[in-house]
Amino acid sequence: MSDTVTLPLGDALSLCETAATRLGASAELARSIAEAAVRAEAEGQPAVGLAHYIDYLDSLRDGRIDGRAEPAITRPAPALILSDARGGAAHPGFDRAFDDLVATARNFGLALFVQKNAYTCGALGQFAARLAEAGLVGLAATNGPALIAGSGGTKPVYCTNPLAFAAPVEDGPPLLIDQSSSATAFVNIRQAAREGRPIPEGWAVDAEGSPTTDPNEAMKGALLAFGGVRGANIALMVEVLAAGLSGANWSLDAHSISEGSENPGSGLFVLAIAPALLDPDFSRRLAAQLDRLSADYGVHIPGPAKARARQAAERDGMTVSRPIYERIAGASR
Template sequence: MTGTVTIGMEEALALCESAARRAGANAEVAVSMARSAVAAEAEGKASVGLAHFVDYLEALEAGRIDGNAVPEITRPAGAIILSDAKGGAAHPGFDRAFDDLVDTARKFGVAIFSQKNAYTCGALGYFAGRLAERGLVSIAATNGPALVAGAGGTKPVYCTNPLAFAAPAAGGPPLLIDQSSSATAFVNIRKAAHAGQSIPEGWALDAAGNPTTNASAAVKGTLLAFGGSRGANIALMVEVLSAGLSGANWSLDAPPFMTGSQSPGTGLFVLAIEPKLLDPDFDIRMAAQLRRLADDYGVHIPGLAKAEARRNSREAGLSVPRTVHEAITRRAAALKP
């Protein structure tokens, strides 16, 4: 059966929470994961929205996510918050530390959240964007199992290693940049393979290290960084920030996130900055600069489309592929009262 199903955001949250509980998550983990996936879906990022939530459910069932893991939060220094996810999801540790992270950034001007031993985090912009909504400038980085070749190489050594940046703007949605270090996200390659579609040149290599436009061959091969060595260097920077500083698995050492029963043990790095301690008018100047770039120079401002999509989703609901809706509903329906 094809087509889509339209559901409200609150209904989607309840559905995902129930499915996660049935798959083995406790209430805290279920809510934390559901909020991130529904937020991504509402912003139009379907590849890391409810379709990716099905990956979370399968990971819970297989043991790649410990649904009852309790993050261990420690404070080794005044402006540093560490989280050991203990093989669980990436989101509960951040949720637990969020208010403290905001308060610490406002007190010291900067604060760092660093996490290890987590499942992959989905939409990275979710973490940076939440801080921007509280008036903070934020940079976030995360890694995962090796999928992307390094500069000059043909074998995967990094994950897609995304980098996210967010900054508040007075009277409007924040600037929000969220992009992978690879030419495209792995989920887009996988989606093309499932649909039997080709992919553009420059996205991937096959298993033999040859350039390919065959998505199925790319899934078995290696993704390429955007911009050649420049993108690969950014992937390495992200690797150091997320895995190196936290003690998480390097991408080369991370178990796969789609198969097996082991957590990939990934890292997450989030830097929060209180801009008003540097310039009290930052958010006002930011808003004026974004308007000037857009209105006078035709510049695309990342984050505006996401904000508009969120408004539309709240009013009209989420249009979800029927197969995805059924996969989640099937699990949720099996939850015992």
């Protein structure tokens, strides 16, 4: 028997939806989290794809995600959209507000979506990329349970606190930058522990604050920010945007995504900007600039590789490990 399974994207989506529904998710929530996980997997991000989807299924079963939660969406001001996920997943509130967010940005030049009381959102880049696919510039930030040390400290005080940015490119896939404030994502530490292999130096410290290459000790200690003080400062900035503005839990107060029955109560910040109102030629100029950077200066442009991977997966299906497939398939039966 092969160690992998190749699935058409439609089959993967149905499998994930069914599994979530069987564990108590509403049709809306099941569709929303399944689409996000399958897209991440198809774009070559397995750590936040179907492997991470198992965390969603476990959390539905254990109560960390309220599968029947209805996001409450309000408009505090004409260009502001506030969502309370009410203990559900991060995606349904954004999905419900997406068309309104796009229309508001096109009308006012910019619009802001913020959300509180949600489970963590997985691949953050999708939130910004969807706006770029609609012709907008997107900036997204999110937090979750404390995992990385702050500047000068050795105890976890911030989540990996990623920041994502996307912009539309004429006749091509969006520019998409999606990176955590930590030297690596927590899921990579966890995967190394499962596989029994060491992690590189500079990724984490143990519970005593000493550098470690043992992923099990790293999970008892703290991840390190990329670039030292600069990365830690970005993590703090993300914390203020995602948790401070929305009223979500600070990372220090957020509950675990893998233990207990409490929702982490994380926050999400998504800013949408209409570039055509500032420069009608924006997407063409950006395309020309990115071509110049790539062709003449050898600069790697983030975004196109994910688009190519998704196109290949749409054509050929996507290959996932059999253990991950069996976990999701088992939940769907």
